Amino acid sequence: MASLPTYETLKLSQPKPHVTLVELNRPTKLNAMNQKLFDEMVLFFFLSELKICFEQLNIEKTCRVIVLTGSGRAFSTGIDIEYLVTSGAKSAEIDDIAQKILHTRSMIQRIQESLRAIDKCEKPVIAAIHGYCIGAGVDLSSCCDIRYSSRDTTFSIKEVDMGLVPDIGTLQILPKSIANHSLFRELVFTSRTFDTNEAQQIGLISRVFDTREILLDAAISLANVIANKSSIAVQGSKINLNYARDHTVDDNFTFVRTWNSGMLLTEDIVNSVMATSVLKEKSKL
Numbered sequence: 001m002a003s004l005p006t007y008e009t010l011k012l013s014q015p016k017p018h019v020t021l022v023e024l025n026r027p028t029k030l031n032a033m034n035q036k037l038f039d040e041m042v043l044f045f046f047l048s049e050l051k052i053c054f055e056q057l058n059i060e061k062t063c064r065v066i067v068l069t070g071s072g073r074a075f076s077t078g079i080d081i082e083y084l085v086t087s088g089a090k091s092a093e094i095d096d097i098a099q100k101i102l103h104t105r106s107m108i109q110r111i112q113e114s115l116r117a118i119d120k121c122e123k124p125v126i127a128a129i130h131g132y133c134i135g136a137g138v139d140l141s142s143c144c145d146i147r148y149s150s151r152d153t154t155f156s157i158k159e160v161d162m163g164l165v166p167d168i169g170t171l172q173i174l175p176k177s178i179a180n181h182s183l184f185r186e187l188v189f190t191s192r193t194f195d196t197n198e199a200q201q202i203g204l205i206s207r208v209f210d211t212r213e214i215l216l217d218a219a220i221s222l223a224n225v226i227a228n229k230s231s232i233a234v235q236g237s238k239i240n241l242n243y244a245r246d247h248t249v250d251d252n253f254t255f256v257r258t259w260n261s262g263m264l265l266t267e268d269i270v271n272s273v274m275a276t277s278v279l280k281e282k283s284k285l
C-alpha cells in the first residue's frame with residue numbers, strides 16, 4: 001500500500017510484508033462499536049469505516065492477510081450502548097409504525113453489512129482477541145476466519161440479557177462451525193460470561209496464549225506464513241470455504257470444478273511444485 005488509509009475508529013499498520021494489522025481504535029471505550037464504525041454518511045450513501053476498510057483491503061494488492069485486534073485492554077465490548085440508545089430515540093421520533101420498522105430494519109442491515117464485509121473479504125482474517133469479547137464483539141470475531149485469544153479474555157454472548165436476538169453473526173455464521181452445540185446454546189440462552197476454556201470447547205477459538213503480546217506475535221507470525229503461500233491458492237480456498245459453508249455438497253463440487261478450470265492455469269502451481277524439496281533435489285541431478 002503506498003500509504004495506509006486513515007480512519008477515526010480503526011488504526012492500520014503493516015507489521016510484515018503483505019500483512020495488514022487492523023486495530024479497533026476506541027481504547028478508552030474498550031472498543032465499543034459506535035456509529036462512526038458502522039454508519040458514516042459519505043456522498044449521500046451510508047457506509048461504515050469497517051465496511052470501507054475491508055472492501056479496500058479486499059482489492060489492495062499489497063495486502064494478503066489481515067490480523068484484526070483491539071487497541072488497549074479489550075478486543076471489543078460490543079455495540080456502543082449510547083449508540084443503541086440514540087438510534088432507539090431516533091426511531092421514537094417516527095410516528096408511522098411501518099416507517100419505524102423500516103428505519104430499524106435499515107439500521108440493522110447497515111450494521112450487518114459492516115461486519116459481513118469481513119466475512120466477504122476474500123483474504124484470510126485472523127482475530128487476535130484479548131481482555132473482553134462481548135456481544136457484538138463475538139459477532140465480529142465470528143466473521144473472521146481464524147480466532148486466537150489470550151488467556152485473560154472474558155467472553156459473553158450478551159444479547160439475550162439485553163432482550164435481543166443476536167443478529168450480526170453469532171447465530172448466523174458461528175453455528176456452521178461450532179463444535180459443541182449444547183454448550184453454545186447454553187451460552188446463548190444464559191448470556192453468562194465464559195473463559196477461553198469454554199470458548200475453545202465450543203470451537204470459537206482455536207489457540208490460547210499466555211499474554212496479549214504473545215498472542216499478537218503468534219497471530220502476525222501465522223499471517224506471515226499464510227502471506228508467503230500462493231495468494232491464488234489461499235484466496236481461492238477462502239472463497240471456496242465460504243461457498244461450501246453456504247451451499248450443498250453438489251453445488252460445492254460444481255463451483256470448485258469451474259473455479260479450478262481457470263485457476264489451474266496459474267504459474268503459482270509450477271513455482272510451488274518446484275519449491276518442494278524433492279523436486280529441488282531432482283533438478284540438481
Ligand SMILES: CCC/C=C/C=C/C(=O)SCCNC(=O)CCNC(=O)[C@H](O)C(C)(C)COP(=O)(O)OP(=O)(O)OC[C@H]1O[C@@H](n2cnc3c(N)ncnc32)[C@H](O)[C@@H]1OP(=O)(O)O
Pocket residue numbers: 028029030032033077078079080081082107108111132134135136137158159162164167168
Ligand atoms: C441492531 C444492532 C444489534 C447489535 C446488538 C449488539 C449487542 C451487544 O453488543 S450486547 C453487549 C453490549 N456491551 C455490554 O453490555 C458491555 C458493557 N460494558 C461493561 O459491562 C464493562 O465496561 C466491562 C465489564 C466490559 C468492563 O468493565 P471495566 O470496569 O473494566 O471498564 P469500564 O470502566 O466499565 O469501561 C471503560 C469505559 O468504556 C466504556 N464502555 C465499555 N463498554 C461499552 C459499551 N459497550 N458501550 C459504551 N461504552 C462502553 C465505559 O462506559 C467506560 O467509559 P467511561 O465511563 O467514559 O470511562
